[in-house]
Amino acid sequence: MVRNSSKKPLAMIIIISALFLMSTVFTFSKVFATAHGTVKSKDGKPIEGARIILVSSEDGTKYELTSDNKGGWRKANLPPGAYTIGFIADGYEPQNVSVTLSAIRENEPIDTRLIPIPVSPLSQGDLLYGQQKYEEAISFLTKSFILADSTGNLLQLNNTAKELSDAYAETGNYAEAYRYHVILKEMSDSLNFQENTQKLTQTEMQYRFRKDQQVNELRYEKTELLYTLIGLLLGLLVLGSLIFVSRQRARVKQQELQQKGLELENNLLREELKFKEKTFEDNVKYLLTKNELISKVSERLINEKHLFKKENQQIIDEVILELQSDKDRDVLEEFETRFKQIHSGFYENLNQIAPDLTSSEKKLCAFIKLKMSTKEISSITGHSINSIETSRTRLRKKLKIHDKDVSLQDYLEKV
Numbered sequence: 001m002v003r004n005s006s007k008k009p010l011a012m013i014i015i016i017s018a019l020f021l022m023s024t025v026f027t028f029s030k031v032f033a034t035a036h037g038t039v040k041s042k043d044g045k046p047i048e049g050a051r052i053i054l055v056s057s058e059d060g061t062k063y064e065l066t067s068d069n070k071g072g073w074r075k076a077n078l079p080p081g082a083y084t085i086g087f088i089a090d091g092y093e094p095q096n097v098s099v100t101l102s103a104i105r106e107n108e109p110i111d112t113r114l115i116p117i118p119v120s121p122l123s124q125g126d127l128l129y130g131q132q133k134y135e136e137a138i139s140f141l142t143k144s145f146i147l148a149d150s151t152g153n154l155l156q157l158n159n160t161a162k163e164l165s166d167a168y169a170e171t172g173n174y175a176e177a178y179r180y181h182v183i184l185k186e187m188s189d190s191l192n193f194q195e196n197t198q199k200l201t202q203t204e205m206q207y208r209f210r211k212d213q214q215v216n217e218l219r220y221e222k223t224e225l226l227y228t229l230i231g232l233l234l235g236l237l238v239l240g241s242l243i244f245v246s247r248q249r250a251r252v253k254q255q256e257l258q259q260k261g262l263e264l265e266n267n268l269l270r271e272e273l274k275f276k277e278k279t280f281e282d283n284v285k286y287l288l289t290k291n292e293l294i295s296k297v298s299e300r301l302i303n304e305k306h307l308f309k310k311e312n313q314q315i316i317d318e319v320i321l322e323l324q325s326d327k328d329r330d331v332l333e334e335f336e337t338r339f340k341q342i343h344s345g346f347y348e349n350l351n352q353i354a355p356d357l358t359s360s361e362k363k364l365c366a367f368i369k370l371k372m373s374t375k376e377i378s379s380i381t382g383h384s385i386n387s388i389e390t391s392r393t394r395l396r397k398k399l400k401i402h403d404k405d406v407s408l409q410d411y412l413e414k415v
Contacts, residue, residue: 031079044113087100288376346366
């Protein structure tokens, strides 16, 4: 038993170590990416020694290698991400490719075809002449001569004629060598004549330039005083403009200050109006609460009047009557005073819209404008709810509100 128990921890350690090594190998195998491909010419021939430059788009790190004799290349241990890969080879136009390398899966090979740089017939002829391939050199040099003759390029004609003369001399064709030597002499004379003509033209131009320079100096001396006067006038104009702009800015600044003062005054008036409206709303709520309390007290006195002695019931009736009259008088007078302070032009606007409105109907309009419910209006005025609803219907007719979608409250809010 002891032997088996000692083997279990050892087995667990081995299993854990194996799992750790596997996870480590798996992790490191997925950290890096590999890029590979081939570099070939346009006709599919491998290009050996081509430079491949990988530049990371994230941090700009560069990795450089060259292609093998089969045009192949491979770069491992690259951080995954976006790269710009440049391909450079002698005699070929450079090419750039943008790729994204992944560490999770095998990346597709990046096979590139480079386009050869075009070579002029004269350069090709010089190259073949240097390789002692004179017949092939003569073929390209003849093409260069014809091309230069068609375009009138004297310098190219001169250089091509010299190369052709030397190439024909190397092949033993001295007649052609002499003929191109004569052409070379003519081209040289033409070039010398052209050079002399250019020098003469340059000398003539220098003379004209100096003459024109002297004339310009005289003109400058004559006009210098005029420019000075113009400068003084411009200076005065600029000074006057600055003074004008300064005054305009001061005026604008003053207007801005006045505007800010008006805005501040309007803000104060709006705040004062809001305060009055809030105070008015609080007073209305207070009056409603007071009215409800008086109504409840009156109702209770009415309901429990029979419990009092007969000689006291008359006193109860007088108290109820006094409470009701005080309620109606105080509430309406207070409401009227506060409402006119907040909405001073409301009644005048109503008179213009509907001159035949009664005093009670105007008060009802005021109640509705304050978004008071029918129940609240009933509590203040002492009228029944049905009576108020009837008054609302009659009021819509007098105000000529025929559209059923327009509520009486929305209409009065705009008055």
